[in-house]
Amino acid sequence: MSEGNKPNISDVRTGVKGVGSFKALIKDLVPEDVLKLIPRSYDIVGDIALINLPKEVLNYGGLVGNAILALNKNVRAVYAVGTTVGDFRVRELTHIAGEERTSTIHKEYGIKIYVDLKNAYFNPSLSEERRRVASRVVDGELVLDLFAGVGPFTLHIICTKNAYVLANDLNHYATQCLRKSLELNMKVVKGVVDVVNSDALELLNSIRGELFDKAILNLPHKSTYYLGKTLNILKKGGIAYTYVIAETKSEALNKVLNTVKNYEVGGTLKVLDYAPRKYIFRVEIIKK
DSSP: OOGGGOOOHHHHHHOOTTOOSHHHHHTTTSOHHHHTTSOSOOEEETTEEEEOOOGGGGGGHHHHHHHHHHHOTTOOEEEEEEEEETTTTEEEEEEEEEOOOOEEEEEETTEEEEEETTTSOOOGGGHHHHHHHHHTOOTTOEEEETTOTTOHHHHHHHTTSSOEEEEEOSOHHHHHHHHHHHHHTTTTOOSEEEEEOOOHHHHHHHOOSSOEEEEEEOOTTTHHHHHHHHHHTEEEEEEEEEEEEESSHHHHHHHHHTTOOSOEEEEEEEEEEEETTEEEEEEEEEOO
């Protein structure tokens, strides 16, 4: 500890005993008005920590990042995250501490997920939702993961069920990550997967017949746009797990039902906070 028991940057890097949170580590190094803008929580993906820092706080990013490193022995890199940009839903990243790399191996329920955070979107907060959906797949079923990303839904399914998954994403970096994950999980994979790097509409238009038992449409901003064509390639009784952004359950349901008619609703579930008073909902549409 430095003179007067006031922590300095070296104290933050090595950790201060008896301090319970990273904000407590830096409270004497950061102006109070700035400290209030720093969130209390952050995500950890593999050995990389991600924290939402406002731009006016970035000048103190090094202090924040080193405090996070000090309290998490398994974290090797820390990034400040900005908005999600582009068709590939990639988050803006600013390196603030530790190793300067964006690829890592994240684990969920023993499943290894290879992620490159610079080039592909991944949200660790959806781990429970991925497990729930995978648990509803039955051995022998055919599943379409239309916006697979790095493949977490797909991996949960094929590592727990003897099912077939067609995993598609337009982002070739994401599908490369999924292929690496398949190699990492080779010993525990029970099902079969085909990985496709295609535009979603082109893929849907290329499929002939009612082939699939289930479909996952995890593209909350645009999922309803693809729902009609997805239902066309589902078997009768097939389910489309459709993710939408809404303020309430009824709004989420209306967004879906305004897109398709004469289909049964299997359930609507709020799965994640998205923004103030906005949430991501899963709406299950059953083909009659």
